Amino acid sequence: MKSIYGKKIGMTQIFDENGKMVPVTVVLAGPCTVTQVKTQEKDGYSAIQIGLDEQKPKRVRKPQLGAFTKSNVKPFKMLREIRTEGGDTFTVGQSLGAEVLEGTKWVDVVGVSKGKGFQGVIKRHKARGGDHGHGSMFYRAPGSIGASSDPSRVIKGVKMPGHMGDEQVSAIRLKLMKIDTQRNLLLIRGAVPGANRSLVMVKASRRGGK
Amino acid sequence: MDIKELLKSVTADQMKKRIPQFAPGDVVKIHLKIKEGDKERIQIFEGVIIARRGVGIGETFKVRRIASGVGVERTFMIHSPLIDKLQVVKHGKVARAKLYYLREKTGKQAKIKELGRDKLLQLQATEVKAMEAEQAQSALEAAQTAAHEAKAEAAKA
Numbered sequence: 001m002k003s004i005y006g007k008k009i010g011m012t013q014i015f016d017e018n019g020k021m022v023p024v025t026v027v028l029a030g031p032c033t034v035t036q037v038k039t040q041e042k043d044g045y046s047a048i049q050i051g052l053d054e055q056k057p058k059r060v061r062k063p064q065l066g067a068f069t070k071s072n073v074k075p076f077k078m079l080r081e082i083r084t085e086g087g088d089t090f091t092v093g094q095s096l097g098a099e100v101l102e103g104t105k106w107v108d109v110v111g112v113s114k115g116k117g118f119q120g121v122i123k124r125h126k127a128r129g130g131d132h133g134h135g136s137m138f139y140r141a142p143g144s145i146g147a148s149s150d151p152s153r154v155i156k157g158v159k160m161p162g163h164m165g166d167e168q169v170s171a172i173r174l175k176l177m178k179i180d181t182q183r184n185l186l187l188i189r190g191a192v193p194g195a196n197r198s199l200v201m202v203k204a205s206r207r208g209g210k
Numbered sequence: 211m212d213i214k215e216l217l218k219s220v221t222a223d224q225m226k227k228r229i230p231q232f233a234p235g236d237v238v239k240i241h242l243k244i245k246e247g248d249k250e251r252i253q254i255f256e257g258v259i260i261a262r263r264g265v266g267i268g269e270t271f272k273v274r275r276i277a278s279g280v281g282v283e284r285t286f287m288i289h290s291p292l293i294d295k296l297q298v299v300k301h302g303k304v305a306r307a308k309l310y311y312l313r314e315k316t317g318k319q320a321k322i323k324e325l326g327r328d329k330l331l332q333l334q335a336t337e338v339k340a341m342e343a344e345q346a347q348s349a350l351e352a353a354q355t356a357a358h359e360a361k362a363e364a365a366k367a
Contacts, residue, residue: 012220
């Protein structure tokens with residue numbers, strides 16, 4: 001299991017080993033607490049449930065609070081699941097942090113992108129738009145959305161204006177520049193989806209490469 | 211910890227502790243580490259500082275020099291590990307923060323007057339002050355850690 005949930009802190013720059021400046025995103029990895037261990041025999045698949053950000057007991061719904069007290073862990077704001085391979089051993093109450101990704105060079109980061117609201121085709125689908133001037137009157141409009149009486153309808157999936165952003169986005173194969181296990185910080189090269197302070201999942205990339 | 215402080219703390223260990231006082235108009239010698247194969251040597255770039263911008267680890271400065279009749283400008287990162295040493299040769303007297311007008315001037319017109327004696331003394335005084343403050347700070351820290359250790363010892367005993 002080489003993945004962890006964390007919070008995007010923000011972006012900054014650091015010097016790499018060659019003295020070159022590189023942009024990095026700082027992610028505060030956990031610390032997450034294992035709140036439940038799911039097994040193949042009992043649940044049909046193996047995974048761990050982890051909690052992030054402690055919460056006051058009175059702010060948690062009672063059935064959920066019951067689950068927390070039963071497994072003898074503190075209440076959390078967020079619960080997430082991470083799939084595990086059967087071989088790993090985890091215990092309820094165990095704390096996980098940045099050390100999970102030790103020895104990893106490339107990571108994938110999954111987050112929820114910033115909401116952009118209702119956007120036109122130029123911003124949303126990178127449409128070109130019309131040429132301005134000489135009274136063209138065709139600036140940022142979507143243009144034709146299909147043929148005429150045949151087929152007499154708009155084909156499904158035609159790119160049109162609508163809501164943009166606020167959806168799950170994965171940034172694949174980003175270099176993990178540095179791991180600070182003491183402060184649970186991950187420095188990931190480049191940008192990561194989502195706003196600062198938002199929840200992201202960092203996992204070892206399957207696309208290794210050199 | 212506050213999110214902004216956390217971000218700053220990430221770069222803290224790469225920031226240089228001591229940076230000599232310099233400003234646009236100054237003539238500086240920059241000792242650069244150059245890697246050739248597995249050998250490393252020092253190359254010196256000397257010129258006039260024409261701009262300084264940015265904060266934190268991203269702070270940079272521009273240096274202009276005339277190399278074999280051609281104007282050459284280079285931008286350096288102040289905290290770059292590739293800069294071995296920064297030497298201020300002369301403090302110049304200039305009236306603006308960005309000296310881009312030097313690009314159009316040649317010969318005597320491109321000359322910058324040196325800072326007057328009073329201003330130089332002032333600069334020196336602030337430098338001495340900074341040094342003293344730094345020493346005081348490190349002394350304080352040393353005392354704190356000593357006190358901390360003493361406490362830990364006492365707790366042990």
